[in-house]
Amino acid sequence: MVAMTQDRVCIGADEVQLVTFYCGDVLLGLRIEQVQEINRQTTVTPVPEASDFVSGAINLRGELATVIDLNKVLGLARPSITKKTRNVMVTQEKELIGLLVDSVSDIITVPVTDLVESPANVIGIDARFFQKVYVTPDNIVVLLELDEVIQQNE
Amino acid sequence: MSFDDPEIVQEFVEESLHQLSDVENQLLQIEEQGADIDVELVNTVFRAVHSVKGTAGFLGLEKIQSLAHALETVMNLIRNCEIVPTGDVVGTLLTASDELRELIINVETSNEVDVQRRVDELLGIVVDKTVLWDDPTPTSAAENSDATTEDELADTVAQLASDLEHATELSANQECAVSNEPPSKQDGSVPATEKPSDDRQDVGAGTTASPSSTAPAVASTTVNPSTASASSVNSNSKTDSEKSNSTNKPISRVAQETSIRVPVSTLDQLMNLAGELVLRRNSLIQLTSKRSDSELDSVTAGIDQVTSSLQEAIMQTRMQPINNVFSRFPRVVRDLCVKLGKQCDVEINGKGVEVDKTILEAIVDPLMHIVRNAVDHGIDPIDERAAAGKTRPPVVEISAYHQAGRVCIDVIDNGRGIDPTKIKEKAVVKGVLSGDEADQMSDRDAIRLVFHPGFSTAEQVTDVSGRGVGMDVVRNNIERLGGTVDIESEVGEGTSIRIVLPLTLAIIPSLIVMSAGRRFAIPQINILELVRISPYDQGKRIGKVKNSQVLRLRGELLPLVRLSDALEQPSDPDELDSAAKPTSIVVVETGVCQFGVIVDELRDSEEIVVKPLGQHMKECRSLDGATILGDGQIAWILNVAGLAEKCRMKLAQEEASKLAESVSKRRIDDVRQRIVVFSNNANDRLAVPMDVVVRIDRIRREDVETVGNQSYVRNDEGTLPILELSNAIACNAFEWQSRINVVVFEIGGREVGLLANTIHDITKLPETIDEMTFCQDGVIGSIVENGTPVRLLDIYRITRILEPTWFESRRATQNSRKTILVVEDSDFFRRQVCKTLRQESFTVVEARDGQEAWDLIRSQAHEFSLVITDVEMPNLNGLELCRLIKQSDEFDRLPVIMLTSLGSDKSIQLGVEVGVDEYHVKMNQDQLLSGVRRLLAKSSEQNTESFESHQLVEV
CATH class of the missing domain: 1.20.120.160 (HPT domain)
Known part of the structure; x- marks a missing residue:
């Protein structure tokens, strides 16, 4: 992960690097500095009494990390856990949180100016979870609002 | 800025x-x-x-x-x-x-x-x-001036100069405030040129007399501090600066050598790492135990030891003396007293007791609340105290001490105390209790109502306490720390509140249990006992009250909750038909209630490192944290209070206890003896009365040693002699297992043990006891339990058979001159007592109830030396009988011993009121006999007869 952050040095001041991943058919992205690591630790310990979207907890090198099912948060259908399922680990207020995604796609570098306000017709996800999108020739990357995703208060 | x-x-x-x-x-x-x-x-x-x-x-x-x-x-x-x-x-x-x-x-x-x-x-x-x-006494100054070093003087003088500079500007009318107060002093670390204060009065107070005349002189002496005029002017200030310099410096030097300041975050990090190390060590131990490599074993053992020490040392860094909190109270109490116009002393004990920093911080508010309450509500004004005839000065006593790996904090005042009747009234008014419930509630429980939300005992709401946030918040805060709080109070005597806290929150001893294939940790601090119920007993021991399960435990009904149900866990597919397995129940308590948690399996007891829950788990009230077990898996730590709240346990327990009450009302004589049923081999079932059992130890077979024909168990306190049952009564040989139980009794001030292979149950003694079938010396009788005959042992008789040398020969002739009246409605118990007394050669007269006894006494057909009576009897009960005896003119010196079951404190108190001389537990013959001897000796003395008392011989 350190390497990733250092890569940023090589990119231009007006560029950002995005980690992109799939939930169902939707291609999502997070800024690379928001992501601590990506792992395959998909066997979780269920949390009794927790909300539906909390898939469980994992032991990440001695730290307790909550794993959130991103599909459920975004209101997407939940495909079963496959070989491609990954945990995108992020840190929020010093707490480790894993986002369970269906697969990881790529790391892309894009000019800041290419991040645009989302068109209204986007993909059936609650608008509060994203603000900007990046349109590639053949797809659209939805840039997640991490705080909104994590601070689910039901 | x-x-x-x-x-x-x-x-x-x-x-x-x-x-x-x-x-x-x-x-x-x-x-x-x-x-x-x-x-x-x-x-x-x-x-x-x-x-x-x-x-x-x-x-x-x-x-x-x-x-x-x-x-x-x-x-x-x-x-x-x-x-x-x-x-x-x-x-x-x-x-x-x-x-x-x-x-x-x-x-x-x-x-x-x-x-x-x-x-x-x-x-x-x-x-x-x-x-x-x-x-003004500036005289000593001149003598000291020689000792003053030039540097100090320079500082002082420079200081004085700056002060005087301002002083000279002062108006004349302020000179009346001028004293021989020294100017502010500077020690070496601060530059001599103190910033001029913008506050003139301030400086004015610090000037020396006659500023106008000395100012020029000082101005010149700043260059040459040894000038005599300067030293004479600043006489006092010099001595002061000398004092402060000489005493200040060594102290700070010592402090530097013995401690350094470390950010708390560093300590927390260390603590975390140590916790990790503990987990890794646990993994390592698990791994090494699977292979047999002695070298690896010894390395692991070494790591194990070092890790434990390291953990302990790091824990120690977080420990702080409780005085950090206690030291505030004298001030708090003082201020409160001034405000309330009361008088109250504070007594603080156990300042040095050390507690984890986190706990210390969290306990401040609850403790403050309790102390303020004690002063505001508890302590009575002096005139009120005088009126009540209280001679002790009002005091709030705050003590801390360690007990069984926990910290106890007691806050005790000797004020008004809490009136349970008032509390009940208020509870009824506030709708917390119904009138009936209030009537049935014991005083102790009534006082505990103060922990109920929205309860304030002050008649008026003051700004000191009673602001709505009450003791319930205190209780919640303490329970959140894994502690408990309890209250006791006596009207007119005072109130005492005890807080029990764990030593640390970071590492807690816990029991690991399985539920629906997952592991959970239950903090030991919450666990009362573990109960295992065989499939055979399930129908009998587990019942239902209004859709909730209850456990019959020693005559009480305890609400039960199945952990997997409470946590809504999906059922574990691997779980086999549970009916075929014994049920494991963990009996837990929170401050307010007790209940049983049904789990699938009990695992080890472990010291676990607590990991706080993430933000998404805050709403999980039944969970208190998580831990990572030796194999890297996560186990949730159960919050017993949360679990109880979720399952509305308190209500369930109240219902159950009401039911239990009605059950016990139906069978009035439910104060029967409890017995421990055990067996030593496949055939013989034996029992001893629970009340005479001191404790039951579980030992390894190797712990039993034999010297000559005497077996004994070596333990921390020395050796415990073992009674060989087969030498005293006819029974089959002991079947040795790798682990066995020792039932320990106290006879004549010494402990003896009886080996027991399996402890089956602790149960109530049935009403029917067969005294014929298994009649032999050392056996009281037999009962039938679960269709099996159980022989009830007379442990005193057996001891006497096996160890006759422990008992002195009795002076039969003298005892026979004493006639004892035994009053007991139960034939069985009466026969037991009479037999015991007759074995001691006393003359015994029997009566079936109080009335019969009273008639016998009044008839004066016998000259009774002593009356031994039961409490509960038809016609005339024991208390009434005693009252009649003690209030009569002829018999008021006749000693009365009352026999009772354990735990009936109330009857003991009633007994004391009517003048009972001694209380003894039924079937504890040893104590009864010594009591009889004691009382007889006492009355003999009074009758100026010579009577030789008989005591057990110390061997």
Whole structure:
């Protein structure tokens, strides 16, 4: 992960690097500095009494990390856990949180100016979870609002 | 305000707060001593304030400096015995020191705060004092001046110069306030050029007499400090600076050598890492135990040991003396008393008891609340106390001590106490209880109602306590820490509150249990006992009350909850038909209720490292945290209070206890003896009365050693002799297992053990006891339990058979002269007691109830020396009988022994009221006999007859 952050040095001041991943058919992205690591630790310990979207907890090198099912948060259908399922680990207020995604796609570098306000017709996800999108020739990357995703208060 | 070097400022803040931390208590002590001051104590405060002033001046913190200076001025007057530290003076000093601390904490904005009022208040003391002051004594100065080093003098003089510079500007009318108070002193660390204060009064108070004449002289002597004129002018200030310098420096040097300041975050990190290490060590131990490699084993053992020590040492860094919290209370109580117009002393014990920092911080508020309550509600005003005839001065006692790996904090006052009737009334008014419930509730439980939400006992809501946030918040806070709180109170005597806390929150001993294929940890602090119920017994032991399961446990009904249901766990597919397995129940308690948790399996007891829950798990009330087990898996730590709340356990328990009450009402005589049923081989089932059992030890077979024909168990306290049952009564041989139980009794002040292979049950003695079938010496009789005959042993008789030398031969002839009346409606117990007494050659007369007994006594057909009576009997009960005896003119000297079951405190109290001489537990013959002898000896003495008392011989 350190390497990733250092890569940023090589990119231009007006560029950002995005980690992109799939939930169902939707291609999502997070800024690379928001992501601590990506792992395959998909066997979780269920949390009794927790909300539906909390898939469980994992032991990440001695730290307790909550794993959130991103599909459920975004209101997407939940495909079963496959070989491609990954945990995108992020840190929020010093707490480790894993986002369970269906697969990881790529790391892309894009000019800041290419991040645009989302068109209204986007993909059936609650608008509060994203603000900007990046349109590639053949797809659209939805840039997640991490705080909104994590601070689910039901 | 910004500073060039924030680090220096931070250092100043930390150091100053440290220096001021004790000032409060020191001031209180000074107040206590009054005119009879302890100069060293005053100096300590003086020095603290002084060094704050110095550094503040250096950093340009003007307001802090001027307030500190004013404080210092007053302290100096106290030190010189020029003013007496009365309550008012100390009050002003306390307020000022509070404000000073406040300023230091908010150092950035301190220069914008207006401190003039405080300074004026302090200087007001100084001005007042000049009226009283009539004997300035600057005489000693000249003698000391020789000793003064040039450096110190230079500082002092420079200091004086700056002060005088301002002083000369002062108007003449302020000179009346001038005293021989020394100018502010500087120690070496602070540049001699103190920032001129913008507060003239401040400086004015610190000037020496006749400023106009000395000013030029001082100005010149700053260059040459040894000039005589300067030293004569500053006589007093020199001695002062000398004192402060000489005493201050060594202290700070020592402090530097013995401790360093470390950020708490570093300690937390260390603690976490140590926790990790513990987990890794556990994994390692698990791994090594699977292979047999002795080298690896020894390395692992080494790591195990070091890890444990390391963990302990790191834990120690987090431990702080509880005095950090306790030290606030004298002040709190003092202020409260002033406010409320009461008087109250504070007694603090166990200052040195150390508690984890986290717990210490969290306990401040609850404890503060309790102490304030004690003063506000508890302590009664002096006139009220006098009216009640209380001679002890009002006191709140706060004590801390360790007990069984926990910390106990007691807050005890000797005030009014809490009236359970009032509480009940209020509970009914507030709708907490129904009238019926209130009537049935015991006083103890009624007092516990104060922990109920929205309960305040003060008649009026005061601004001191009783602001709606009540004891329920206190209880919640304490329970959140994994602790408990309980209250006891006696009207007119006072109230005592006990808080029990774990030593640390970071690592807790827990029991690991399985539920639906997952592991959970239950903190040991919550666990009362573990119960395992065989599939055979399930129908009998587990019942249903209004859809909720209950466990029959020693005559009580305990609500049950299945953990997997409570947590709504999906059922584990691997779980086999549970009906075929024994049910494991963990009996837990929270401050308010007890209940049983049904789990699938009990695992090991482990010391677990607590990991806090993430933000998404805050709503999981049944969970308290998580831990990572030796194999890297996560286990949730159960929050027993949360679980109880979720399952509405309290209600369930109340229902169950009501049911139990009605059950016991139906069978009035439910105070039957409990017996321990055990077996030593496949055939014989045996039982002993529970009340005579001291404890049951579980030991390894190897622990039993035999010397000659005497077996014994070696334990910490020495050796415990083992009774060989087969030598005393006819029974089959003991079948040895790898682990066995030892039932321990106390006979004649010594402990003896009886081996028991399997402990089957602790049950109530049935009403029908067969005394014929298994009749033999050492066996009282037999009962039928679960279709199997069980022989009830007479442990005293057996001891006597096996160890006759322990008992002295009885003087039969003398005993036979004594006639004892035994009153007991149960044939079985009466026969037992009579048999015991007859074996001792007493003459025994029997009566079936109190009336029969009373008739016998009045008839004077026998000359009774003693009456032994049961409590509950038809026609006339034991208490009434005793009352009749003790109130009569002829028989009031006849001693009465009452036989009772354990746990009936109330009847003991009633008995004391009617004049019962001694109480004994049924079937504890040993005690009964010694009681009989004691009472007979006593009455013989009274009758001036010679009577030789018989005691067990110490072998």
